[in-house]
Amino acid sequence: MKEIRFGIIGAGNIAREHLGSMYSAQGVKCVGVCDKVYERAVDMVKDYPDQYRVYKDAQEMVESPDIDAVILAVPNYQHNPMFLLAAKNGKHVLCEKPMALNVKQCEEMIEAAEKYGIKGQMGFCTRFMREIEAMKDHIDAGNIGEAYFGQIDTLRSRGAPTGWFGNNEKSGGGPLIDMGVHYIDATWYLMGCPKPVSVKALNYHKIGNRYPKSESIYAAYEQDTVYNVEDSSHGLITFENGKGIMYQASWSINVPRDGIAHMDIYGTKGGLRRHPLKFIREEESGMTETNLHYLDKDCFTLQHEAFGRVIRGEEESRAPLSQGAVMQRMLEGLYESARTGKEVIL
Numbered sequence: 157m158k159e160i161r162f163g164i165i166g167a168g169n170i171a172r173e174h175l176g177s178m179y180s181a182q183g184v185k186c187v188g189v190c191d192k193v194y195e196r197a198v199d200m201v202k203d204y205p206d207q208y209r210v211y212k213d214a215q216e217m218v219e220s221p222d223i224d225a226v227i228l229a230v231p232n233y234q235h236n237p238m239f240l241l242a243a244k245n246g247k248h249v250l251c252e253k254p255m256a257l258n259v260k261q262c263e264e265m266i267e268a269a270e271k272y273g274i275k276g277q278m279g280f281c282t283r284f285m286r287e288i289e290a291m292k293d294h295i296d297a298g299n300i301g302e303a304y305f306g307q308i309d310t311l312r313s314r315g316a317p318t319g320w321f322g323n324n325e326k327s328g329g330g331p332l333i334d335m336g337v338h339y340i341d342a343t344w345y346l347m348g349c350p351k352p353v354s355v356k357a358l359n360y361h362k363i364g365n366r367y368p369k370s371e372s373i374y375a376a377y378e379q380d381t382v383y384n385v386e387d388s389s390h391g392l393i394t395f396e397n398g399k400g401i402m403y404q405a406s407w408s409i410n411v412p413r414d415g416i417a418h419m420d421i422y423g424t425k426g427g428l429r430r431h432p433l434k435f436i437r438e439e440e441s442g443m444t445e446t447n448l449h450y451l452d453k454d455c456f457t458l459q460h461e462a463f464g465r466v467i468r469g470e471e472e473s474r475a476p477l478s479q480g481a482v483m484q485r486m487l488e489g490l491y492e493s494a495r496t497g498k499e500v501i502l
């Protein structure tokens with residue numbers, strides 16, 4: 157088996173997660189890192205100086221024959237330019253979520269992957285979570301019948317990340333594009349990726365990025381002083397055949413401090429709840445709820461191993477770029493709907 161040699165572009169928060177998770181992955185290996193702030197990349201691998209090469213920048217990394225594929229662990233506004241750079245240099249790309257800032261950029265990335273013959277995959281790590289796999293096993297077995305509606309909440313009371321996350325030009329939006337994307341994507345994936353037809357959203361800018369003393373903060377490495385994204389987004393996505401997903405995503409809303417993480421999928425024969433994982437149905441004379449058990453494993457390790465198999469041609473991608481682009485169309489439509497106050501037909 158050919159081991160796929162990865163480089164990580166960006167040495168901030170999520171790069172550290174990728175680096176650690178790849179260490180125990182089979183068939184893939186991280187061999188190099190870089191960051192536009194060179195010292196940051198040096199610092200990230202300082203305990204393992206012999207195992208990783210620190211490249212001067214992304215350009216030097218993608219030109220290196222020692223690298224087969226890159227992980228884009230850079231802020232959202234850098235996904236498109238870094239993807240194009242890597243593709244042009246023949247490197248396969250695992251792109252962190254969201255795919256880009258808008259659909260046009262996603263289309264450019266898909267075209268580049270085709271033109272230069274490289275494999276691309278979305279960093280929809282949630283699709284590799286073992287509880288999501290367990291839910292999918294039940295859906296694929298027909299246990300819930302037709303999955304026709306999903307209801308999700310991903311809400312923090314005070315949890316706006318600092319830095320570029322709050323600058324709309326760099327992030328493309330706030331909690332909807334940051335956390336909502338994972339929840340919406342996982343639900344959409346479990347429902348079989350139906351074609352979206354319309355979206356309607358309400359976004360609020362009421363609380364902002366206040367950091368009371370009691371709360372810990374997710375500090376981005378790339379700092380920024382602008383904060384102009386939504387606190388919370390609440391909306392409905394409708395799909396062909398009348399299916400739907402209703403969601404709420406927030407960094408700042410007045411819910412209990414532990415926040416709310418909720419995902420339900422409703423089917424004609426049964427339902428699935430993610431937190432805690434349950435299969436709900438009618439049996440004999442009553443409703444029953446079954447706890448579902450699964451063997452947990454780091455979803456980042458699983459997504460790295462899977463992308464290695466995709467690159468080797470052993471399997472199709474579980475998170476293809478084409479689905480990243482459809483997700484972007486939903487997100488773009490939701491932001492447009494919030495701005496205009498109207499339902500947006502996709």
Ligand SMILES: NC(=O)c1ccc[n+]([C@@H]2O[C@H](COP(=O)([O-])OP(=O)(O)OC[C@H]3O[C@@H](n4cnc5c(N)ncnc54)[C@H](O)[C@@H]3O)[C@@H](O)[C@H]2O)c1
Binds near residue numbers: 165166
């Ligand atoms: N999958 C997940 O659960 C998850 C979680 C957090 C973040 N993310 C995603 O990961 C990405 C990075 O987020 P983060 O929290 O690590 O941000 P961060 O600010 O902590 O780190 C980003 C790093 O990228 C570097 N960088 C920026 N442009 C660069 C370039 N052109 N070349 C090289 N380095 C460059 C910055 O200097 C910084 O060190 C975002 O797209 C975010 O949405 C995903």
